[in-house]
Amino acid sequence: xxxxxxxxxxxxxxxxxxxxxxxxxxxxxxxxxxxxxxxxxxxxxxxxxxxxxxxxxxxxxxxxxxxxxxxxxxxxxxxxxxxxxxxxxxxxxxxxxxxxxxxxxxxxxxxxxxxxxxxxxxxxxxxxxxxxxxxxxxxxxxxxx
Amino acid sequence: xxxxxxxxxxxxxxxxxxxxxxxxxxxxxxxxxxxxxxxxxxxxxxxxxxxxxxxxxxxxxxxxxxxxxxxxxxxxxxxxxxxxxxxxxxxxxxxxxxxxxxxxxxxxxxxxxxxxxxxxxxxxxxxxxxxxxxxxxxxxxxxxx
DNA sequence: TTTATTTAAGACTAAACGGTCTGAATATGG
DNA sequence: CCATATTCAGACCGTTTAGTCTTAAATAAA
Numbered sequence: 600x601x602x603x604x605x606x607x608x609x610x611x612x613x614x615x616x617x618x619x620x621x622x623x624x625x626x627x628x629x630x631x632x633x634x635x636x637x638x639x640x641x642x643x644x645x646x647x648x649x650x651x652x653x654x655x656x657x658x659x660x661x662x663x664x665x666x667x668x669x670x671x672x673x674x675x676x677x678x679x680x681x682x683x684x685x686x687x688x689x690x691x692x693x694x695x696x697x698x699x700x701x702x703x704x705x706x707x708x709x710x711x712x713x714x715x716x717x718x719x720x721x722x723x724x725x726x727x728x729x730x731x732x733x734x735x736x737x738x739x740x741x742x743x744x
Numbered sequence: 745x746x747x748x749x750x751x752x753x754x755x756x757x758x759x760x761x762x763x764x765x766x767x768x769x770x771x772x773x774x775x776x777x778x779x780x781x782x783x784x785x786x787x788x789x790x791x792x793x794x795x796x797x798x799x800x801x802x803x804x805x806x807x808x809x810x811x812x813x814x815x816x817x818x819x820x821x822x823x824x825x826x827x828x829x830x831x832x833x834x835x836x837x838x839x840x841x842x843x844x845x846x847x848x849x850x851x852x853x854x855x856x857x858x859x860x861x862x863x864x865x866x867x868x869x870x871x872x873x874x875x876x877x878x879x880x881x882x883x884x885x886x887x888x889x
Numbered sequence: 890t891t892t893a894t895t896t897a898a899g900a901c902t903a904a905a906c907g908g909t910c911t912g913a914a915t916a917t918g919g
Numbered sequence: 920c921c922a923t924a925t926t927c928a929g930a931c932c933g934t935t936t937a938g939t940c941t942t943a944a945a946t947a948a949a
Contacts, residue, residue, distance in 0.1 A: 600830070600935095601838045606907065608886025615850065628925070642908050649929065651759060661916025662819075662924040677853075686746070693745045696754025698782075707761065707876035709823075711867045715860060722856045731852035745905095751937065773895070787938050793897065806946025807894040894928080902939070908948080909932070 603719075607646050608684040610638045614647070615680050618656075619672040619732040626665035653683050659695070672729035681723065690716060748864075753829040755783045759792070760825050762800075764817040764877040771810035788832050791829070817874035817886050826868065835861060 633640045651658040654669045693700035700706040778785045794801040799814045838845035845851040
């Protein structure tokens, strides 16, 4: 089981961070991505297809084709990727699963989780993927291994 | 999709919190629990069966039978319940799904998530389920509605 | 002792998620 | 024009999770 985000969302994040290190506009093939990141080929194809439909990515068919970020890496956060893949349910649901949980009728973790959730939100929006990808590269980030 | 814990783990937590409000040793039937908490009858039966096998609950067959906490509510935390149902994977896995993520080879969220994860841990162990259940009752907690 | 009520156990079904396969469409370069 | 490399699209399959059903075993009370 994944921690918070679905498997395909994790893959999407990893692949988008990989694209963020490429020169703007350069096309990268699914083949390269899945080899470098160790992600199932056709599965990432599906995921990227959807992200291209939502304009988070641009795509081009044919040889020299592939995918690129739909806008500058400086203008994309992890939150954007998560929104596009998993949606934003996780920002709203009660962490203990109580349907009736609310400020007026709080569960035992309502306020504590509210604080944590805000922190997670900040974690996802305070840096763009260009910075994040650079940080990972700096600290000897290796995609495979 | 649930936030962090599986559906059955959420059910387990809800039901255990319900038991925590009962006089120690009093048996509560699956029927009462599933009615009050709006949980599928047979599913909670399965979940509680496993929790009884792990001694987190005690059980008794026959009329006047049912389930009770295996030890004092003061000696049980949500962490205990989560450990018994979902296990502790979520405390170890990389939030972005990188297999290779570690202190030496950190992902872009490694340190930020570490801090958040510690907070979540505190959230789960700093109060016992007796206190938690009382807190919820105080603030007009109603299981069904 | 009989009946009713409850958990125990395991097989079963349904839905969600992860992943694969195939063929068509599109673009490039020779 | 032709061969090749790529995405696009949709059907398909496998695994995990959620949830159901049935029967047996145990217990209590009449």
